[in-house]
Amino acid sequence: MFFANRIMAAAALAVVFIMALSAVPASDAIGEDLSGTYGSPTNIDIAPGYQWRYTAEFPSDLTEYVTVSLKVNDGNIGSVSGKSVTVTIPKTATVGTVYNVVIKASMTQPVSQTSYQYVTFTVVAGLSVSGTINDIIKGSAISFTPTGTSSMGSVVWTVTSGHTLPVGLSLSNGKVTGTPTNLGLQTVYLTATANGQSATLEVSFTVYSKIVGGSAQTISSYGTAVSSDAITNGSDIKVTWKVTSGTLPAGFTLNKDTGVVSGSSTAVKSTTVTITGTAGEGPAQTATKKITIRSEPALTLTASASKILTYKGNAAEKTVTIDTPGTSNLTWTVTSVEGVSIDDGVLKVKSPTKAGMSQSLTVTCKSAYGQTKTVKVTLAVEDTLSATGDSRLSVTAGTEGSTSAFDVSGGSGVTYKASTTASGLTVRMADGKLYAKGTAAAKDLPVVVTISSAAGQTVTKDVTVDVYSKLVFTSLPTGGAIIYAV
Secondary structure, three states: OHHHHHHHHHHHHHHHHHHOOOOOOOOOOOOOOOOOHHOOOEEEEOOOOOEEEEEEEOOOOOOOHHHHEEEEEHHHHHEOOEEEEEEEEOOOOOOEEEEEEEEEEEEEOOOOOOEEEEEEEEOOOOOOEEOHHHOOOOOOOOOOOEEEEEEOOEEEEOOOOOOOOOOEEEOOEEEEEOOOOOEEEEEEEEEEEEEEEEEEEEEEEEOOOOOOOOOOEEEEEOOOOOOOOOOOOOOOOOOOEEEEEEEOOOOEOOOOOOOOOOEEOOOOOOEEEEEEEOOOOOOEEEEEEEEEEEEEOOOOOOOOOOOEEEEOOOOEEEEEEEOOOOOOOEEEEOOOOOOEEEEEEEEOOOOOOOOEEEEOOOOOOOEOOOOOEEEEEEEEEEEOEEOOOOOOEEEEEEOOOOOOOOEEEEEOEEEEEEOOOOOOEEEEEEEEEEEEEEOOEEEEEEEEEEEOOOOOEEEEEEEEEEEOOOOOOOOOOOOOOOOOOO
């Protein structure tokens, strides 16, 4: 009985095998529900263009007798090689489409058997990647997480083979981070994988120079052309400059490409402007610089005299006025010498303590706008004037006589003068000597000798003049003793 049954099963299996060699039938409509015929299916989610491979396994005692074919093959997506089934989803398949594949296993001997596996293939979105990195300014950090989506599993990111990340960047846990060090166009090459799928992503961005302005600067014109410093920026950002605060004074202009303010003026004026540079390329960025422009006439000093003459301890103030053109506020200083000062351009000397006829005073004048000039004035300080000499002079009536020269110390440019109130006496000074002449004999005639210095010192010397009669015979030889011979 068992043997007869095996013969019948083998015959039945042979019939099935012959039928399997004929054209494989498909379902009436792609994706129709065949569970009523083949039971609940095993569903496979798969993306367009991808394959599913499956090698069927059977009880070991049947394997050699089993033949595999496709009972249902929607869209002819399946193929069989031996006991292996390959399903290829068309690249043009629409997401959501369901394909039926019914795998048929059959044998005709030693018994006839048939078994089916019902598999549905649902088309899902494949691996898609996207992402952008905005252009940045050099020195800025990047934190870029590329987008990778797949219905077939989690996405893993790696740097695409044959490429490296731009210098300064690294990839970790699906995120690109770091600070690029090079200027210009940079490209990140990444590869995403998900359950056998892979897709590449190229993201390019540009690193632009960082705009710079500059430290505040002051330029001063005294009728000559002056310029502020040029501001150097990367040519890639094409910076242009304009005045955004304040107004350039007459005679000055701004170079829009270099940020240089230049010009000249003699007007007494101080103006501060702010210039702003704007990048013409790359991310929006600006920078500023403050420039103060000062102008005034060239500073000159003209002294009303080149010398101050005074004497030691003189309480009377001596001055020299130093003239300047109209400029900004002036600050005055003078060589430190006792009794010397300067006030608003007036050099003053009062009660000097040090004698010296060739003392050099340096007057320094500074304008608030940065000019400095000096002028030298000689300070001549006489020592205290004193004199010694004859206090009495005897002369013969009618004949002029003189004293010795007076010994004078201190002072400078000494002059002499003699005066008397005595009647019949004339006096004069010459070569430092007193000359006197009387018309008649007289005693104790007063004479005052005045000695003066160029700086105004005066000393007097009292001299008493005695006028004696001219020696003459007041008797005639009309009588007298006769001398006899011996």
